[in-house]
Amino acid sequence: MSLQSRLVVVHPDAQVLAEAAASRLLTRILDLQSVRSPVHVVLTGGTVGIKTLAAVAANPVRDAVDWTGVHLWWGDERYLPAGDADRNETQAREALLDHLDVLPADNVHAMPSTDGEHDVDEAAAAYAEELARYAPEGASAPVFDITLLGMGPDAHVASLFPGHPGGTVTGQSTVGVRSSPKPPPERVSLTFETIQASHEVWIIAAGAEKADAVKAGLDGADKAEAPVAAAVGAQLTLWLLDSAAAGR
Numbered sequence: 133m134s135l136q137s138r139l140v141v142v143h144p145d146a147q148v149l150a151e152a153a154a155s156r157l158l159t160r161i162l163d164l165q166s167v168r169s170p171v172h173v174v175l176t177g178g179t180v181g182i183k184t185l186a187a188v189a190a191n192p193v194r195d196a197v198d199w200t201g202v203h204l205w206w207g208d209e210r211y212l213p214a215g216d217a218d219r220n221e222t223q224a225r226e227a228l229l230d231h232l233d234v235l236p237a238d239n240v241h242a243m244p245s246t247d248g249e250h251d252v253d254e255a256a257a258a259y260a261e262e263l264a265r266y267a268p269e270g271a272s273a274p275v276f277d278i279t280l281l282g283m284g285p286d287a288h289v290a291s292l293f294p295g296h297p298g299g300t301v302t303g304q305s306t307v308g309v310r311s312s313p314k315p316p317p318e319r320v321s322l323t324f325e326t327i328q329a330s331h332e333v334w335i336i337a338a339g340a341e342k343a344d345a346v347k348a349g350l351d352g353a354d355k356a357e358a359p360v361a362a363a364v365g366a367q368l369t370l371w372l373l374d375s376a377a378a379g380r
């Protein structure tokens with residue numbers, strides 16, 4: 133039984149938070165690469181998530197990472213045409229991936245766009261198949277080393293929203309989301325089963341509008357009301373906050 137631990141780190145503001153999260157991510161990947169390959173990292177969309185990726189791109193330590201041994205996944209994706217500026221993948225490529233010359237295309241596992249499968253449920257199923265291709269025996273997805281998650285003011289993570297069915301789905305690694313309260317309405321998301329299999333889950337949140345959700349998550353609120361409460365890593369759950377988000 134591995135010991136689950138939780139750590140809360142507070143930084144002065146959103147910019148320092150993104151820089152510190154990027155520095156921590158790079159160091160953690162370097163540590164992991166000294167003991168295993170490949171390393172699997174799940175990226176998040178959202179303002180702070182993308183700011184963190186841009187900070188990774190600007191950090192010279194990024195060139196110490198052997199990106200050929202890093203696989204990148206997404207926790208969720210907005211179900212839009214390929215290349216759409218609102219896709220998490222598009223923003224991640226602009227912020228970081230396009231700057232990593234040695235990152236093999238096959239190491240980047242983007243969630244499907246509307247150009248592929250016929251609907252969001254088929255898109256979720258297609259991503260589940262991709263996850264399964266890299267899964268260890270008997271598992272439905274790779275055991276992610278680090279899963280990055282932004283968090284909404286309503287305590288949603290990935291595209292798992294309060295009161296929506298996606299948060300309670302079991303027996304599948306992904307879910308198609310419709311009528312998302314955060315536009316666009318259709319999204320593909322990992323399920324909590326997959327998120328919770330990660331060795332480490334890092335929740336990155338900034339801004340006073342997140343303070344109530346942070347408090348609910350840390351107080352162990354019901355995941356139906358505060359999905360972030362279920363964003364727990366098998367070994368570590370790391371909350372990376374700015375002082376405004378930690379205000380409560």
Ligand SMILES: O=C(O)[C@H](O)[C@@H](O)[C@H](O)[C@H](O)COP(=O)(O)O
Pocket residue numbers: 176177178179180181208209210220281282283284285288289290291314
């Ligand atoms: O597709 C998305 O929108 C994100 O994955 C979502 O889960 C995001 O991380 C949070 O909504 C926080 O977003 P902000 O950092 O912009 O508040």
